[in-house]
Amino acid sequence: xxxxxxxxxxxxxxxxxxxxxxxxxxxxxxxxxxxxxxxxxxxxxxxxxxxxxxxxxxxxxxxxxxxxxxxxxxxxxxxxxxxxxxxxxxxxxxxxxxxxxxxxxxxxxxxxxxxxxxxxxxxxxxxxxxxxxxxxxxxxxxxxxxxxxxxxxxxxxxxxxxxxxxxxxxxxxxxxxxxxxxxxxxxxxxxxxxxxxxxxxxxxxxxxxxxxxxxxxxxxxxxxxxxxxxxxxxxxxxxxxxxxxxxxxxxxxxxxxxxxxxxxxxxxxxxxxxxxxxxxxxxxxxxxxxxxxxxxxxxxxxxxxxxxxxxxxxxxxxxxxxxxxxxxxxxxxxxxxxxxxxxxxxxxxxxxxxxxxxxxxxxxxxxxxxxxxxxxxxxxxxxxxxxxxxxxxxxxxxxxxxxxxxxxxxxxxxxxxxxxxxxxxxxxxxxxxxxxxxxxxxxxxxxxxxxxxxxxxxxxxxxxxxxxxxxxxxxxxxxxxxxxxxxxxxxxxxxxxxxxxxxxxxxxxxxxxxxxxxxxxxxxxxxxxxxxxxxxxxxxxxxxxxxxxxxxxxxx
Numbered sequence: 001x002x003x004x005x006x007x008x009x010x011x012x013x014x015x016x017x018x019x020x021x022x023x024x025x026x027x028x029x030x031x032x033x034x035x036x037x038x039x040x041x042x043x044x045x046x047x048x049x050x051x052x053x054x055x056x057x058x059x060x061x062x063x064x065x066x067x068x069x070x071x072x073x074x075x076x077x078x079x080x081x082x083x084x085x086x087x088x089x090x091x092x093x094x095x096x097x098x099x100x101x102x103x104x105x106x107x108x109x110x111x112x113x114x115x116x117x118x119x120x121x122x123x124x125x126x127x128x129x130x131x132x133x134x135x136x137x138x139x140x141x142x143x144x145x146x147x148x149x150x151x152x153x154x155x156x157x158x159x160x161x162x163x164x165x166x167x168x169x170x171x172x173x174x175x176x177x178x179x180x181x182x183x184x185x186x187x188x189x190x191x192x193x194x195x196x197x198x199x200x201x202x203x204x205x206x207x208x209x210x211x212x213x214x215x216x217x218x219x220x221x222x223x224x225x226x227x228x229x230x231x232x233x234x235x236x237x238x239x240x241x242x243x244x245x246x247x248x249x250x251x252x253x254x255x256x257x258x259x260x261x262x263x264x265x266x267x268x269x270x271x272x273x274x275x276x277x278x279x280x281x282x283x284x285x286x287x288x289x290x291x292x293x294x295x296x297x298x299x300x301x302x303x304x305x306x307x308x309x310x311x312x313x314x315x316x317x318x319x320x321x322x323x324x325x326x327x328x329x330x331x332x333x334x335x336x337x338x339x340x341x342x343x344x345x346x347x348x349x350x351x352x353x354x355x356x357x358x359x360x361x362x363x364x365x366x367x368x369x370x371x372x373x374x375x376x377x378x379x380x381x382x383x384x385x386x387x388x389x390x391x392x393x394x395x396x397x398x399x400x401x402x403x404x405x406x407x408x409x410x411x412x413x414x415x416x417x418x419x420x421x422x423x424x425x426x427x428x429x430x431x432x433x434x435x436x437x438x439x440x441x442x443x444x445x446x447x448x449x450x451x452x453x454x455x456x457x458x459x460x461x462x463x464x465x466x467x468x469x470x471x472x473x474x475x476x477x478x479x480x481x482x483x484x485x486x487x488x489x490x491x492x493x494x495x496x497x498x499x500x501x502x503x504x505x506x507x508x509x510x511x512x513x514x515x516x517x518x519x520x521x522x523x524x525x526x527x528x529x530x531x532x533x534x535x536x537x538x539x540x541x542x543x544x545x546x547x548x549x550x551x552x553x554x555x556x
Contacts, residue, residue: 161202167227171215172198179218182514183265185351185430185479186343196298197258204255206240210262213237217269222515234266245283253291257302260284264309268556271517274317277554281310285322304349308482311357312555314364315444315485318543321361343427345411351482352409352434359403360441366400366449369393397449404441409434429478432469433486439466440486443493454539459493466490467502474509483510485555488522492529492542500530518554525551 159172180193201208213233219226241259244252260280267277284306307323314321347354373393376386409431442462446452452459470487473480487510491503503526511519525546532540546553 162208168212171212171219171226171228174215174219175211179215182479183481184348185433185481186346186348186426188343189348192301192348196301197262200255200258200298204240204258206237206244206259207255207262209233209237209240210259210266214262214266214269217266218515221269221517230266230270234263237263241283245287248291250291253287254296254298254302256287256291257284257306258298260287261302261305261309264305265556268518268554269516271521271552271554274313274552274554277309277313278317281306281313281322285310301349307357308349309556311361311364312482312485314367315360316553316555318367318448320365320368345409346427346430351430351479352411353437353482355410356407356434356437356441359400359407360437362396362403363400363441363445363449366393366396369396370449397445401442401445404438404445407438425476426478429473429476432472432476433479433481433483436466436469436473436483436486436490439463439469440489443489447493448541454493454533455495460495463490463493464499467494467499467506470506471502474506480510480513482556484519484522488526488542488553488555491526494530495533518556521551522553525549525553 157166157169159169162172163169176194176198180191181187183193184191197207198211201211212228213230213236216226216228216230216233220230237259241256241263244256244259260283264277264280267273267280288303288306310321310323313319346352350357353360370393373386373389376389380386411427411431439462443459443466446456446458446462447454454460466486467490470483470490473483483506487503487506491500491507494500494503507519507523507526511523525542528549529540529542529545532545542553
């Protein structure tokens with residue numbers, strides 16, 4: 001159901017990169033000082049933005065918007081280069097943060113303007129594997145299974161300790177050098193998926209098969225030919241997981257959790273089944289309660305991953321989280337005690353929302369509370385029990401609203417000055433990711449829990465702020481992990497063309513960068529919500545639309 005590319009006459013308006021290039025000539029040099037505000041404004045590019053009507057920007061013509069338009073691998077979303085020139089309202093100049101740095105510095109080399117490697121190039125048996133530019137990662141190269149060395153200390157060929165099959169070594173390579181980068185916010189202290197989960201796979205066939213399955217699913221979604229089919233590998237991983245659980249061995253607790261977490265990512269990538277995902281979460285919770293082996297760094301990391309998926313799945317399916325109230329560990333699971341930089345405050349899995357996650361946990365729990373209250377009010381209106389339930393519900397919603405209003409990302413004030421433009425850009429992106437989560441939580445509270453009308457300012461205002469924050473995540477070229485929920489939640493409530501065009505652009509960038517099917521599913525449902533809203537179903541919710549379409553959206 002993707003939209004057709006817009007048609008724009010040459011010279012009609014500036015593209016995104018043209019605007020940045022124009023700014024380069026006028027920018028002043030110097031280090032950037034990060035704002036302490038939880039809502040960093042857009043980069044100072046407003047003066048070069050032109051405003052166009054939705055009709056002029058999004059024409060029904062089937063012609064392309066230029067000869068250099070990049071066509072992604074079978075993506076159903078419209079080419080984002082065409083959407084860079086969306087209609088918008090220029091912000092007031094006093095609202096725009098003047099970043100004291102060259103605006104082109106800190107931006108990764110545009111990975112979307114070059115063709116992606118074909119399956120033959122990626123899996124050529126006798127030639128080195130070259131990293132696909134669709135997976136931007138400035139920290140490491142895409143290693144060949146026949147390369148002469150490895151930063152992980154493996155023998156030549158790389159990953160031969162795990163398997164003798166080259167096709168499987170390719171999958172391990174993809175997991176280490178592509179996929180593991182996309183699901184974390186930082187790696188300066190190491191990537192836990194490579195340094196904690198991967199070593200377990202050397203002695204655990206179920207863990208190894210789960211890694212194979214996740215990598216194969218990711219490659220298959222990108223339209224690449226994979227010798228090892230994801231479905232077959234997933235089946236092997238499930239069989240191994242069942243065997244591990246049946247043994248009831250205290251010592252294999254981390255191994256079981258690692259397999260489950262990997263299979264949860266598999267469901268996200270494939271946009272799989274809510275039933276399967278919920279089953280995995282129940283299994284993980286049971287293992288954590290029953291098998292209390294000695295805790296380790298690996299244990300802490302896997303439990304934190306479970307906490308993330310527990311809340312994300314509750315938001316996906318309109319249920320309460322399976323676990324009780326989340327108490328986040330005081331220290332990060334993978335942080336260096338010597339690290340005193342601003343990035344040290346960024347959590348590997350949660351970014352800057354680690355202490356926001358318990359609030360979102362409480363917010364997600366209100367869905368069942370509201371459902372029970374509505375049943376009670378229908379069955380026993382006016383009774384004391386019903387009135388008490390209503391009072392408790394209103395108290396909880398007010399408490400959560402206040403907690404959201406008071407929450408700001410925690411960054412040490414002494415480290416707000418960053419001289420490295422790349423770190424500055426990355427941190428700004430992570431800050432805006434956190435702000436998008438906060439604003440999306442307001443949308444969820446007002447729209448889903450309190451059932452406010454879509455067109456009220458209480459819904460439209462945080463929706464707009466969340467979409468703007470999502471756009472800044474893209475502009476600053478930082479990590480895009482965990483962005484689906486705030487983007488989708490706010491985009492579904494977008495009523496104006498300017499906001500919908502922002503959502504289209506961010507969806508396009510997100511799908512191109514992350515390469516996961518849940519993003520495509522979210523976009524298709526969002527587009528259908530807009531269509532039905534414009535057709536007169538003003539208050540229709542996205543869950544009803546997804547059900548009618550036979551789709552399930554998994555946030556992650």
